[in-house]
Amino acid sequence: MHSSLQVALDIQNKHLGKILEENFLRSAGITLAHKNNISEPNLFFIDDGPDAGDVLGKIGSLHQKHPQASIFVISSNPSPDHIVEVMKAGASEFFMHPVNPEKIREAMNRVRLKLVEGGQKTIGRAFAFIGSKGGLGTTVLAVNTAVAMAAARGAQKTALVDLSLQSGDSSVLLDLVPKTTMADVVHNFSRFDPAFLAGVMEPSDVGVDLLAAPPSPEESAEVTGEQVARVLQACRRLYPLTAVDCPAMTLDERTMEALRGAQMVLVVTDLSVPAVRNAARLLKQLRRHEIPRVEVVVNRFVKGQSGTLEEVEKTLERRVFWLFPNDYETTIAATNRGTPLLKYDPRSPLARSIVEFAQKLQDASAFPNYRGVKGLLGKAI
Ligand SMILES: Nc1ncnc2c1ncn2[C@@H]1O[C@H](COP(=O)(O)OP(=O)(O)OP(=O)(O)O)[C@@H](O)[C@H]1O
Numbered sequence: 001m002h003s004s005l006q007v008a009l010d011i012q013n014k015h016l017g018k019i020l021e022e023n024f025l026r027s028a029g030i031t032l033a034h035k036n037n038i039s040e041p042n043l044f045f046i047d048d049g050p051d052a053g054d055v056l057g058k059i060g061s062l063h064q065k066h067p068q069a070s071i072f073v074i075s076s077n078p079s080p081d082h083i084v085e086v087m088k089a090g091a092s093e094f095f096m097h098p099v100n101p102e103k104i105r106e107a108m109n110r111v112r113l114k115l116v117e118g119g120q121k122t123i124g125r126a127f128a129f130i131g132s133k134g135g136l137g138t139t140v141l142a143v144n145t146a147v148a149m150a151a152a153r154g155a156q157k158t159a160l161v162d163l164s165l166q167s168g169d170s171s172v173l174l175d176l177v178p179k180t181t182m183a184d185v186v187h188n189f190s191r192f193d194p195a196f197l198a199g200v201m202e203p204s205d206v207g208v209d210l211l212a213a214p215p216s217p218e219e220s221a222e223v224t225g226e227q228v229a230r231v232l233q234a235c236r237r238l239y240p241l242t243a244v245d246c247p248a249m250t251l252d253e254r255t256m257e258a259l260r261g262a263q264m265v266l267v268v269t270d271l272s273v274p275a276v277r278n279a280a281r282l283l284k285q286l287r288r289h290e291i292p293r294v295e296v297v298v299n300r301f302v303k304g305q306s307g308t309l310e311e312v313e314k315t316l317e318r319r320v321f322w323l324f325p326n327d328y329e330t331t332i333a334a335t336n337r338g339t340p341l342l343k344y345d346p347r348s349p350l351a352r353s354i355v356e357f358a359q360k361l362q363d364a365s366a367f368p369n370y371r372g373v374k375g376l377l378g379k380a381i
Pocket residue numbers: 131133134135136137138139140141164167248299300301324325326327328329331332335350
């Protein structure tokens with residue numbers, strides 16, 4: 001997410017400068033223009049105190065030079081005529097000194113939102129991945145599907161929400177040490193909105209912005225269903241595509257909200273008896289909760305297992321949507337390198353399968369028969 005606010009200051013009053021710095025300018029997602037050689041800031045703070053000189057002239061020329069930027073004026077002159085003059089000159093917001101930090105924070109969030117949305121309100125789609133058992137590869141699939149979707153979309157980024165709150169290892173697969181996590185959402189939920197979310201998503205170098213799981217189990221326990229629902233809504237405003245990594249078989253309130261908020265739920269299983277038995281149970285529960293658009297995907301499929309696949313489809317009473325080949329060496333090597341599989345070895349069978357799967361998710365008519373693995377004679381299974 002290009003959510004970093006690039007801020008320029010023209011503040012004479014040292015006390016005011018300090019307040020701004022302590023309250024806002026050191027937080028994540030803020031870059032100071034003068035320290036980073038930025039010539040096109042998104043936001044100017046202008047001091048309209050007694051020593052400020054020709055403030056109206058200053059605002060006018062800034063507005064002309066940077067028509068896209070927002071200009072916040074902090075004034076000690078409460079005269080209504082003066083406020084009108086300041087706004088007419090091109091200011092976006094007018095604050096009285098001494099400032100109310102909350103008001104400034106809200107206004108900064110509005111600027112951030114304008115910036116991340118680029119004037120448009122995206123209503124993206126979310127895909128929730130849930131394993132029928134732990135350790136089946138759900139996180140590998142969720143992370144790499146997000147990477148594949150981002151790669152296919154060029155400049156448009158994809159979101160990944162790590163709801164696997166206890167283990168939370170999406171960040172490891174993306175080789176990130178997140179500075180912000182879901183815990184920041186929990187602690188600041190009263191002022192949560194898409195702009196806030198944009199500030200806590202952690203960018204990676206593969207086009208995926210991650211909302212990481214909280215760093216401690218105590219903080220994970222504090223996450224509520226409502227928070228998950230709002231996070232997903234906000235993701236859909238900011239990103240065309242969001243992948244959610246849910247914990248295996250844990251249908252608590254948080255996971256349920258993720259499944260309800262997703263446009264498609266992918267139940268991950270392998271062909272082993274315990275996993276398939278759990279998958280059947282999970283599908284039943286999802287039906288009972290009236291979760292629509294559920295598909296089953298099989299991970300670690302080994303060629304020659306077609307007979308077992310048929311039996312599994314009978315048990316689950318549905319056709320499996322996609323088969324991901326077993327590719328232990330590539331997955332382990334990629335994990336050990338801290339590189340997403342798709343970047344580590346894009347030609348590996350699993351990486352290719354995930355790229356095609358991501359295509360199929362976005363376009364149901366892609367690959368009408370093929371579902372990720374070819375049989376021994378090169379035919380779709
Ligand atoms: N298609 C595959 N072929 C071979 N190994 C795989 C495949 N997919 C995932 N793995 C391996 O399976 C292991 C578990 O993967 P992962 O952490 O993604 O599982 P998970 O279902 O998210 O587990 P948890 O329940 O702990 O969250 C990892 O070692 C991973 O490298």
